[in-house]
Amino acid sequence: MFINSHGGVRHYAQPMDSRAGRPAYARVAAEAVAGGILGGLVASVLVVAVTSTIKAILAWITDQDSWVMLTAPFLGVVGAVLLLNLVADGRAAQRVDGAGAPPRRFSAWLRFPANAVRADLTSDVVRTAGHEEDFPSRLAPIRALAIISTVGLGAPMGTESPAAHLGVAAGSATGSGARHAWLRRLARPAGVGGGAAGVAVLMGLPLVGLVFILELGRRSRAPISLPRMLAATCGALAGWAINTLLKLDLIRLIVPMTPPNSLWQALVAAILVGVVAGAVSSVTGAAIYQARGWQAGLVTKLLVGSAALLGCLLAVSMIATPAAAIGPGAGAITWAESAQVSGGVLLLVAILRACATTAAVMAGGCGGLFVPLLSIGDLCGRALAPGLGVSPDLAASAGAAGGVAGGYRLPLTACAMVLTVGGPLSGRLTCAATVLCAVGAAIPVSYLLDRYVLHRAVTSEPPSAASPSTGKH
Numbered sequence: 001m002f003i004n005s006h007g008g009v010r011h012y013a014q015p016m017d018s019r020a021g022r023p024a025y026a027r028v029a030a031e032a033v034a035g036g037i038l039g040g041l042v043a044s045v046l047v048v049a050v051t052s053t054i055k056a057i058l059a060w061i062t063d064q065d066s067w068v069m070l071t072a073p074f075l076g077v078v079g080a081v082l083l084l085n086l087v088a089d090g091r092a093a094q095r096v097d098g099a100g101a102p103p104r105r106f107s108a109w110l111r112f113p114a115n116a117v118r119a120d121l122t123s124d125v126v127r128t129a130g131h132e133e134d135f136p137s138r139l140a141p142i143r144a145l146a147i148i149s150t151v152g153l154g155a156p157m158g159t160e161s162p163a164a165h166l167g168v169a170a171g172s173a174t175g176s177g178a179r180h181a182w183l184r185r186l187a188r189p190a191g192v193g194g195g196a197a198g199v200a201v202l203m204g205l206p207l208v209g210l211v212f213i214l215e216l217g218r219r220s221r222a223p224i225s226l227p228r229m230l231a232a233t234c235g236a237l238a239g240w241a242i243n244t245l246l247k248l249d250l251i252r253l254i255v256p257m258t259p260p261n262s263l264w265q266a267l268v269a270a271i272l273v274g275v276v277a278g279a280v281s282s283v284t285g286a287a288i289y290q291a292r293g294w295q296a297g298l299v300t301k302l303l304v305g306s307a308a309l310l311g312c313l314l315a316v317s318m319i320a321t322p323a324a325a326i327g328p329g330a331g332a333i334t335w336a337e338s339a340q341v342s343g344g345v346l347l348l349v350a351i352l353r354a355c356a357t358t359a360a361v362m363a364g365g366c367g368g369l370f371v372p373l374l375s376i377g378d379l380c381g382r383a384l385a386p387g388l389g390v391s392p393d394l395a396a397s398a399g400a401a402g403g404v405a406g407g408y409r410l411p412l413t414a415c416a417m418v419l420t421v422g423g424p425l426s427g428r429l430t431c432a433a434t435v436l437c438a439v440g441a442a443i444p445v446s447y448l449l450d451r452y453v454l455h456r457a458v459t460s461e462p463p464s465a466a467s468p469s470t471g472k473h
């Protein structure tokens with residue numbers, strides 16, 4: 001075992017066969033496959049149960065009167081804050097590394113690390129990438145309740161990050177703390193497979209689950225090694241198999257059914273949709289980063305974030321419909337498909353939903369950002385479709401991919417999504433080109449925003465209190 005120079009992430013050397021004096025690659029591969037399948041099956045069951053519960057609650061909310069639809073997201077965020085900060089008793093552990101064996105005392109299941117952002121689901125996945133056996137699986141139950149409260153009651157947050165988080169938690173928990181050494185060795189590949197399966201069973205696209213968990217792990221320099229590839233592949237296939245077997249429909253993706261008329265039209269659409277979707281989603285991502293890191297009291301963040309969230313929901317409901325204002329974004333897309341409105345109105349709704357998601361994060365909501373960014377990009381693409389002369393489904397699919405690439409900064413996952421979602425090859429290639437343009441737009445936008453925010457943070461302090469910033473954006 002060694003600790004690398006990138007954030008202290010641990011990666012382990014290949015196990016050695018004492019008799020042969022060489023790495024036991026066959027055993028490592030077998031453990032990766034077994035762990036990936038085991039973690040994938042367990043994770044898929046958990047993710048399907050949680051996501052189905054969220055969909056059932058959200059469907060009930062959308063059938064109620066407008067005042068119920070607009071009040072429910074606020075109550076959901078408040079419920080998540082109470083769960084994560086009051087039910088979780090706050091006697092935090094004093095170190096974040098190593099979840100260890102499952103605790104014996106129930107109170108330990110409610111004890112967050114002292115330096116943890118309790119509503120942040122992605123950080124644990126990134127931090128433990130490469131050593132998933134250390135994933136804090138014991139915190140998954142309380143976070144699952146917070147996710148159901150936030151997303152189920154209609155806050156503009158998504159289900160993909162929760163699927164990955166709960167998938168890694170379920171997978172790694174199958175081996176962590178086990179009595180038998182061989183089962184403990186499965187904790188790491190089971191965690192990788194569980195994360196891939198969680199995304200695959202949600203979207204019904206195994207390649208997206210595979211690429212998502214590996215690309216996300218690269219943020220902490222986790223190697224894309226053969227064991228991780230095998231575990232992620234097996235987990236993704238397990239999740240996809242359950243999705244297919246049960247004929248699940250947990251998330252809606254727009255398929256680019258109408259191809260572009262010419263190469264020139266495809267290039268123009270890719271550039272313009274990519275630039276707009278990438279820029280808007282990049283600004284959204286930067287705003288969410290700042291909102292989550294805002295150093296204010298819990299009550300202050302809840303009040304300010306909730307007030308901003310309510311304002312955004314009211315604005316969207318007046319411009320569109322209450323159903324378009326709430327939820328991860330499916331309601332907004334459904335409204336946009338049939339609404340006879342200008343591109344400017346669609347772009348305004350996209351920006352208001354971006355503000356609403358940022359406000360929900362600021363208030364303390366516990367959910368994902370992948371699907372909200374996808375819907376924001378979708379609306380941006382639809383806003384440009386008439387002027388470009390392309391079909392709304394092509395522009396929407398391209399914009400959705402650009403939103404994921406620009407805001408979530410997962411371009412490979414976005415490419416995997418558009419290449420496997422279906423539709424004519426020319427349409428899928430147009431969407432893939434949009435991803436490249438979105439990344440090209442997001443990089444300078446995020447750089448300028450980071451420089452501006454960092455400059456403002458340093459210069460706003462009194463000279464005596466100012467100190468060099470070491471934060472990494």
